Amino acid sequence: MAMSPSSADLKASTAEEEAYLHLQSALRCGRYxxxxxxxxxxxxxxxxxxRMPVREAFRRLASDGLVTLRPNRGCVVAxxxxxxxxxxxxxxxxxxxLAVRLAMPEMNAETFEELDLLLDRMERSGQSGSSEWVPRHQEFHAYIYRLSGRPKLIRQISALHLVIEPYMRIWFDYVTKPLSARQEHENLIEALKSGDAAHAEEVMREHILGTAPLLTEYASPARR
Amino acid sequence: MAMSPSSADLKASTAEEEAYLHLQSALRCGRYxxxxxxxxxxxxxxxxxxRMPVREAFRRLASDGLVTLRPNRGCVVAxxxxxxxxxxxxxxxxxxxLAVRLAMPEMNAETFEELDLLLDRMERSGQSGSSEWVPRHQEFHAYIYRLSGRPKLIRQISALHLVIEPYMRIWFDYVTKPLSARQEHENLIEALKSGDAAHAEEVMREHILGTAPLLTEYASPARR
DNA sequence: GTTTGTATAAGTGGATACAAAAATCCAGTG
DNA sequence: CACTGGATTTTTGTATCCACTTATACAAAC
Known part of the structure; x- marks a missing residue:
């Protein structure tokens, strides 16, 4: 009952931060x-x-799109x-x-090596049967868009990944593993290697839009 | 000293909302x-x-990118x-x-008429010498991206318009009026009329990126 | 048996109180 | 005369309290 330094919450300089991280991780893995x-x-x-720091955490979660806040009727999971x-x-x-296009100048032998590594890790986590594939997949994408070196862009994309993570997990549970995932991401790497920024941008766009219909097909019927 | 229904704040169901709107409008027009x-x-x-509702308003403004919040050292205008x-x-x-591409199916005689109207209004506000050109310009763009019918997209773009508004105003003060603005936006309308979604998307992208260098050239030297 | 009203409980928004941290000021020192 | 260290003041973070709103449960009336 007494609060301990406790499980999942790492360094948080304020109580609000602690509440935010706690709720965020709970929401990401679908505990709520x-x-x-x-x-x-x-x-x-x-x-x-x-309650006060929790209330403030709610507001941050709301602007992340993870919860909905309505005056006088509280906070519900979005x-x-x-x-x-x-x-x-x-x-x-x-x-x-956009991130891919901007990241093109950063592409070199070293980054391609890292991408292969991330791709392998993704593949292995898929085989192990655990629910680690989704985070690994996000790490692969994160590595690329971080190379863009655009802080605001990176933050926006990260926020979107956060929002869709629970749905990706549900999707993953249904299909065990996206069948063509390895091929898809190898094509992506190929496009990066081509050196043609406009082409790579287009491939990334199609890669992401291509997976969307699969995901929505299996989306939880619960909504609002 | 007693608070009156007061000048700029319209209907706000909560104090936090009132604080948020108050600060937002103050920031938009550069009062801070x-x-x-x-x-x-x-x-x-x-x-x-x-202080409490104000603190909460700060958090919302922070996620809009209008202010920066650091633990134990308060809130500064970004x-x-x-x-x-x-x-x-x-x-x-x-x-x-993206919004333009998605809005293409909505384009018809009626919407083009509205666009001409908004363009005229923009033009007139530029001539009148007031600082109304920037809001009118934003309304022109807003009309287009709202036609996309994508709520999240609309919210994100609006947020960006909010952040750059003060800089647009500064820019406007320098150049009196963007010289080629009318031509630029007429080209945009032309692209919309072409019916080619990919083309229209490209024109919009270039239109926006084209104005960026002008703006940054005149940007206030103040930063962080 | 459904509707409507009302009492009661639960919850939210906001103000105030208090503690902890940061910024400021100022004297003393090298 | 700049610099250091510490007391003072300001500001921030959190807890607690109160008023008001919304939800719930139960009862009376149609």
Whole structure:
């Protein structure tokens, strides 16, 4: 009952930060389900603080799109409709497309080696049967868009990855592993190697938009 | 000293909302300058409430990118460096490009008429010498990207417009009026009329990226 | 048996109080 | 005269309290 330094929460300089990280990780792995109401008092007790920092964490989560906040009726876990999932992929496709284009000058033997490494890791996690494929897949994409060197762009894309992670996990549970994933990502690397920025951008856009329909097909029927 | 229904704040169902709108409009028109420190207590007194809702408004403004929040050292008005302004335009270009592509099916005689109207209004506000050109210009763009019918996309683009508004105003002050603005936007309308979505997307992207260098050239030297 | 009203409980928004941290000021020192 | 260290002041972060709104449960009326 007494609060301990506790499991998942690493260094957080403020209570608000702690609450934010706690809730974020709980939402990412789907411990709270869309439509669930989050009651500040309960969560505050859970992590040993008062309601106030929790309230503030809610606001940050709301602007990440992870929860919905309505005056006088509290905080509910945001559920994406199929349309909203698809829209998120549309946005991701152009943002990550831009990132690829901007990252092109950074591509060299070293970065390609790293990409191969990340691709292998992704592949292995898929075989191991654990639910680690989704994070590994996100790391692969993250490595690329981080090479763009554009802080705001990176933050926006990361935020989108956060929002869709639970749905990616559900999807993964259905299909065990995206069958053509390795091929898809090898094509992507190929495009990066071509040195043609416009082409690589286009390939990334199609890669992302291509997976969207698969995902929405299996999307949880729960929504709002 | 007692708080009245007061000037600029329209209907706000909560105090936090009121604080948010108040600060947002103050920031948009540049009443607070980049680097200024915002002290919750002062602002709270100014609009007749306690620090608490103001703090929460800060968080929303922070995720809009209008202010920066650091633990234990408060809230400062965000100043964009030239690089950050440019980056914002890069992001805008792909997002508004996407919006145009998605909006293509909505284009018809009626919408073109509306666009001409908005263009005229923009032109007139430029001649009148007031600082109304920037909002009118934003309305022109907003009309287009709203036709995309994608709520999340619309929200993201709006957020970007918010961030760059003060810089657009500064820019406008320097050049009185973007000389080729009318021509630029007429080209845009032309591309929309062509019916070729990919082409229209490209024109929008170039239109936005084209204005970025002009803007950064005149950007306030103040930054962080 | 459904509707409507009302009492009660639960929860939210906001103000105030208090503690911890940072910034500021100022005297003393090298 | 710049610099260091510490006391003072300011500001931030969190907890607690209260008022008001919304949800729930139960009862009376149609």
């Amino acid at each position: 389900k869309p439509g669930d109401r989050l009651i500040p008092e309960e969560i505050a007790n859970e992590i040993g603080m008062s 559920g994406l409709t199929v349309d909203e999932i698809y829209e998120t992929f549309e946005i991701r496709s152009v943002l990550e497309g | 300058k980049p680097g200024d420190r915002l002290i919750p207590e002062e602002i709270a007194n100014e609009i007749g409430m306690s 100043g964009l460096t030239v690089d950050e302004i440019y980056e914002t335009f890069e992001i805008r270009s792909v997002l508004e490009g």
